[in-house]
Amino acid sequence: MALTRCVAVLLIVFLTLSPTSSSQSIIQMITKEETHLSSDGVSGRRRGIDLYCESWRFTVETNDAGSWSRIPEKCADFVKEYITGERYSSESEAVADSSLAYAKSVGLSGNGKDAWVFDIDETLLSNVPYYAIHGFGSEIFDESSFDEWVDLAEAPALTASLRLYKGLQELGFTIILLTGRAEFQRNCTGINLQYAGYSNWERLILRGDSDHGKTASVYKSEKRKELEDEGYVIHGNSGDQWSDLTGFAVATRSFKLPNSMYFIA
């Protein structure tokens, strides 16, 4: 408001004194002020939406939100900017740092049974190229087009997770991959992982026929329990969904990666 008055006063001063030589610079200054004002107005509304979307994201990342099928409509731009901006990768790096700090503190048995369990989608591999052409979570999930994308085996690594993966291998952890992808996707998943830079995992566990219809939380808990029964100690578990991490047979430490695009129960 004060700025609006300021622009008005400037205009009066300009008209009263009516110079010719510097009129252009003054007009440019006024235009600049107006642009600034207009952009302030826009960013005021934008800040309100950002505040709403930040708070929504808090409830998603802490598992407070419960089940949801699509990002809020008004958060489409917010999520797009978050995912494609520097925050998503920065948060992923911070999670990798926390994971590695813990991993270094673990006393390993050295018998090959010191396990770290990784989820795949949005944990080791990034499907952002797919979601970028599907509204970053603002469209209802379409399984058939996603399966076509998976079949291409072109998903890049999450850079932070690749660093963590290699770091864990250097420390001597045995890597187990536990994914909600189905058995028929075993081949393309393995090819994609290698294409993205991952290698030497101990086991790749996918949903078999008997796992269909189970929630991710139940299916993954059952598989972790089987690993424990085989003698594995699951020191760490990394996943972008709470259903990767909770249930039973949970790891000593679980690491939640960010994902503002979709929810899996």
Add this chain to the structure above:
Amino acid sequence: MALTRCVAVLLIVFLTLSPTSSSQSIIQMITKEETHLSSDGVSGRRRGIDLYCESWRFTVETNDAGSWSRIPEKCADFVKEYITGERYSSESEAVADSSLAYAKSVGLSGNGKDAWVFDIDETLLSNVPYYAIHGFGSEIFDESSFDEWVDLAEAPALTASLRLYKGLQELGFTIILLTGRAEFQRNCTGINLQYAGYSNWERLILRGDSDHGKTASVYKSEKRKELEDEGYVIHGNSGDQWSDLTGFAVATRSFKLPNSMYFIA
């Protein structure tokens, strides 16, 4: 600020309009641009720190960070602005909304055993007035000065939690308060809760002599187990620490409130 800028711009206009001043005005405009650039430089560095602190906060709120004793030194301003700004209350309101949406979906037995467990500090009561004069988490926790603050019984309610509390009572939930505060603080805690607007809780559970030395997670799990053994069904649990919510005898749904100021194991 806007008025100061207005005066500065007016000054430039007068200098611009004087016969000999067009070059001077250009210099001043350039100076102004440089100031703007320089302020952008400052906010550029600030953005870098904010990005770091946002990412740190992500690891804290998702329980990825593990144990920590103090907020990172460079995040002191960030945490202060977060707590005193609109985000902290907005996130708290979003958590209350998620909690209430779930609560409304619960089929209550109506036998008085439908329980909702609340933590107290930074969940029902806000100690921000205390932390505001102790660096918002940038100082090491000092138990004796904190106990003096607790004894004053002047902590205000977290507005969002008071709304949730009353909403749950209207729905018919039995409210159980489970706090890490000690038995000797029972009196001032009850007085403070009533001063802040809370009433009609079923039970207030504090650390007894046998609970000292236990982690909050173990102590609170044991107390929840005792409640279950008495026939309570713990439908919901609200707390600002993961140690309020995890362990055993966990609630059907747990709701993590934000807290960037301190960590309790």
